Amino acid sequence: xxxxxxxxxxxxxxxxxxxxxxxxxxxxxxxxxxxxxxxxxxxxxxxxxxxxxxxxxxxxxxxxxxxxxxxxxxxxxxxxxxx
Numbered sequence: 001x002x003x004x005x006x007x008x009x010x011x012x013x014x015x016x017x018x019x020x021x022x023x024x025x026x027x028x029x030x031x032x033x034x035x036x037x038x039x040x041x042x043x044x045x046x047x048x049x050x051x052x053x054x055x056x057x058x059x060x061x062x063x064x065x066x067x068x069x070x071x072x073x074x075x076x077x078x079x080x081x082x083x
Contacts, residue, residue: 006044008044015033016034031067
């Protein structure tokens, strides 16, 4: 869990801010991931590798948009291959 960083969403879940989460607590939710780790609310304090302040909302939004663009790009390529 040393690489975890989250954005608080609701008491039960936080948004995962790891670019490609591989842990068992990251649950895909649309173009984002939710963290179901029992201590998820403590991961948003600061990243283990960062001493500067992070804008969690901006990171979450950027990751979501990046994943959305990647998905749309793959879908377009797939449809082009069908034609």
